[in-house]
Amino acid sequence: MSPLHRDSSPLLSACVLSGGLSRRMGRDKALLPHHSHPTWLEHISALLLQLHLPVQVLTRHREHLQLQQRLPTVKVQLEPPPWRGPLQGMARVLPRDGNFALFTAPVDMPRLQCSDLQEILWAWQDNTDEAVIASDGNRLQPLLGIYPGGPGQHSSMLEVLNCANGCWMDWLEQIPYRSVRLRADRLLNCNRPADLKAVLP
Numbered sequence: 001m002s003p004l005h006r007d008s009s010p011l012l013s014a015c016v017l018s019g020g021l022s023r024r025m026g027r028d029k030a031l032l033p034h035h036s037h038p039t040w041l042e043h044i045s046a047l048l049l050q051l052h053l054p055v056q057v058l059t060r061h062r063e064h065l066q067l068q069q070r071l072p073t074v075k076v077q078l079e080p081p082p083w084r085g086p087l088q089g090m091a092r093v094l095p096r097d098g099n100f101a102l103f104t105a106p107v108d109m110p111r112l113q114c115s116d117l118q119e120i121l122w123a124w125q126d127n128t129d130e131a132v133i134a135s136d137g138n139r140l141q142p143l144l145g146i147y148p149g150g151p152g153q154h155s156s157m158l159e160v161l162n163c164a165n166g167c168w169m170d171w172l173e174q175i176p177y178r179s180v181r182l183r184a185d186r187l188l189n190c191n192r193p194a195d196l197k198a199v200l201p
Contacts, residue, residue: 009128010101014048015093018059018107030107045074050114087168095149106143111186123180131177136184142168
């Protein structure tokens with residue numbers, strides 16, 4: 001059964017967060033080559049498509065529009081300024097209707113596999129009223145998870161964004177969530193050129 005229509009669960013869609021500047025990497029991480037796809041952006045988009053979800057990419061980079069030529073079922077949404085980090089982007093895409101939920105994934109976890117995303121999906125389906133966030137057992141990875149929509153989530157998010165930091169972890173303290181443990185090596189964030197050695201096939 002499609003995850004979009006399981007019982008009375010909220011309708012689920014997916015969003016790849018791909019709007020960062022990649023300062024530490026020195027080049028756009030989303031366009032780095034992946035051993036399974038031409039780019040990291042296509043790799044994570046294709047994984048989400050395997051879950052039979054509608055997928056969009058949120059980015060500030062016009063270069064990412066080329067993704068629609070190779071994966072035409074993926075919608076690329078250009079994020080307008082101000083750019084204040086991933087939580088600001090999340091505020092633009094999280095559904096305001098409680099009948100919908102959003103599966104978010106960062107572009108810079110090139111070791112993720114479909115089975116990892118499936119684990120998150122199964123955990124969320126056990127209780128769709130709470131967010132489900134990936135963890136390696138020691139550290140949460142809040143950009144990889146499923147978040148219920150609704151006016152309450154948006155209100156608490158805007159409160160955090162109105163503060164100086166606008167930190168995603170601060171928002172988590174205001175919403176119900178639980179974590180699902182995944183392999184730490186699959187959750188590797190690649191931020192620097194030295195990190196690329198760990199993702200070579």
